[in-house]
Amino acid sequence: MALTAVNPEILSMPSPQALPLRYLLAEDGKTWKKGEFCILTSGTVTPLVASGSTAVYGIFAEDQATSTSTSSVWVRILQIGTRLAMSVMTSGTAATAATAEIGVKYGARGLSNVSYLDTGTASGQFQVVGPLSAYDEYSDSQFDTDAAPGRIIADFTAVS
Amino acid sequence: MATTLYHARVGAIDHKAYASLYNKTFDAIKVKSEKVPREGARFFSERTTNLETYREGEVHPQLPAPMRNEDSDRIPLLNPLEGYYQTWTNVERRSGFIVTERAITAQKTRAIAKMLTGLPNSAKRCEEMAYAKLFNGGFATDTGGDGTYLFATDHPYVDPQYGTWSNAAASGAGFTSATWFAAWLNLAQRKDARYNPDPMMPAECYFPVAMYEDVAKVHGSPKYPANALNAEQDDLFHDFKMVPGYWLTSSTQWYVHAKVDDADKGLVVVWETKPNYKPLSDGMNPDIIMGRRLKMAFSVGGLILKDWYANIGS
Numbered sequence: 001m002a003l004t005a006v007n008p009e010i011l012s013m014p015s016p017q018a019l020p021l022r023y024l025l026a027e028d029g030k031t032w033k034k035g036e037f038c039i040l041t042s043g044t045v046t047p048l049v050a051s052g053s054t055a056v057y058g059i060f061a062e063d064q065a066t067s068t069s070t071s072s073v074w075v076r077i078l079q080i081g082t083r084l085a086m087s088v089m090t091s092g093t094a095a096t097a098a099t100a101e102i103g104v105k106y107g108a109r110g111l112s113n114v115s116y117l118d119t120g121t122a123s124g125q126f127q128v129v130g131p132l133s134a135y136d137e138y139s140d141s142q143f144d145t146d147a148a149p150g151r152i153i154a155d156f157t158a159v160s
Numbered sequence: 161m162a163t164t165l166y167h168a169r170v171g172a173i174d175h176k177a178y179a180s181l182y183n184k185t186f187d188a189i190k191v192k193s194e195k196v197p198r199e200g201a202r203f204f205s206e207r208t209t210n211l212e213t214y215r216e217g218e219v220h221p222q223l224p225a226p227m228r229n230e231d232s233d234r235i236p237l238l239n240p241l242e243g244y245y246q247t248w249t250n251v252e253r254r255s256g257f258i259v260t261e262r263a264i265t266a267q268k269t270r271a272i273a274k275m276l277t278g279l280p281n282s283a284k285r286c287e288e289m290a291y292a293k294l295f296n297g298g299f300a301t302d303t304g305g306d307g308t309y310l311f312a313t314d315h316p317y318v319d320p321q322y323g324t325w326s327n328a329a330a331s332g333a334g335f336t337s338a339t340w341f342a343a344w345l346n347l348a349q350r351k352d353a354r355y356n357p358d359p360m361m362p363a364e365c366y367f368p369v370a371m372y373e374d375v376a377k378v379h380g381s382p383k384y385p386a387n388a389l390n391a392e393q394d395d396l397f398h399d400f401k402m403v404p405g406y407w408l409t410s411s412t413q414w415y416v417h418a419k420v421d422d423a424d425k426g427l428v429v430v431w432e433t434k435p436n437y438k439p440l441s442d443g444m445n446p447d448i449i450m451g452r453r454l455k456m457a458f459s460v461g462g463l464i465l466k467d468w469y470a471n472i473g474s
């Protein structure tokens with residue numbers, strides 16, 4: 001099943017238990033939806049790119065439906081230790097959530113309003129804690145969270 | 161050979177427009193009764209507004225199941241889901257009539273006053289046609305808050321990771337015990353915004369009168385499927401109300417409505433102005449002695465028709 005608009009879910013983070021909201025300058029000519037990852041480029045925030053990135057900075061807190069110039073946007077800044085439930089893909093293809101990924105660090109990727117953990121990247125900011133199915137086995141039995149697109153829990157380990 | 165009637169349709173009701181009422185050769189003229197089958201309102205949840213547009217959205221309280229998590233581990237935090245919304249724009253509609261003095265005084269047969277009861281009935285009829293339009297156009301014209309047709313096989317779940325759900329038969333078919341069970345099963349297997357079971361039970365079947373026999377057979381049949389070789393039919397097959405639709409334009413499309421509270425109805429009627437009547441007169445012409453103006457402003461629409469299942473028929 002192709003994913004549409006499935007973004008990471010923040011599960012927890014170091015105290016205080018809410019990501020700080022910050023009003024930041026956004027890159028011209030881009031659009032995004034709330035919940036997507038953003039990266040920081042030359043002082044402006046911009047949506048996570050399809051080619052993947054190891055420089056995820058935060059999560060857009062509001063939509064930008066039409067591209068504008070010189071606008072600012074509210075962003076939730078990811079903190080080291082933030083724990084997320086994320087969908088998994090490998091270089092653009094939805095992938096299963098495998099136990100072998102536990103402990104490995106990967107980057108993320110953005111495709112048409114969807115932000116994923118990309119197991120096709122050699123390194124990154126997100127360290128896999130485990131498949132979501134290991135922590136929520138009852139839901140997994142109802143709706144297979146391991147199968148492609150699988151879902152894993154990951155910790156954000158490094159600020160870009 | 162048929163006799164064709166020609167009508168004046170001149171606006172004012174005067175003594176020339178209805179010659180038969182003023183003709184001494186008639187012994188009697190009957191004012192025929194007027195029926196407005198009332199059937200659609202039962203399916204709609206009513207809203208009122210003083211504004212031209214009305215926007216309604218949904219939020220869903222369902223949360224994921226609690227995860228394995230103990231003691232000193234950080235507690236997973238959850239978010240309920242924001243749902244779809246829809247905006248409806250009210251349309252104001254007016255009509256009226258005026259009557260001249262001579263139209264009243266010169267009558268041989270006093271029928272003019274009785275003929276004017278058609279005005280409130282026209283308002284009721286307008287309402288019914290608006291209700292029916294959503295059923296008639298629900299497969300290929302009218303859309304809901306999720307952007308799909310009101311009756312579709314590809315409604316996206318609020319949480320898109322669960323894919324799509326259907327409130328329409330994948331292929332059209334008539335009303336039989338088998339297709340009725342497919343409808344029953346579709347409603348019984350409904351999922352909520354987080355893909356948890358959200359079973360619904362059919363309460364009413366809304367169908368064109370042309371299908372009355374088909375529906376009545378299943379409604380009353382003790383067998384499933386309806387042939388002599390099969391088992392006794394469960395009571396669930398009888399547990400619905402037949403609602404024949406006189407305003408439905410298709411003779412094959414049928415619809416099943418689930419038992420839901422008013423708040424969970426997907427179809428909405430928004431009233432800005434309920435039908436009201438005011439006198440019409442002409443200050444420059446005292447011979448226009450009476451008149452009535454009808455005004456109503458409303459809209460109908462569907463947000464998410466989770467409480468419906470439809471079959472386009474065969």
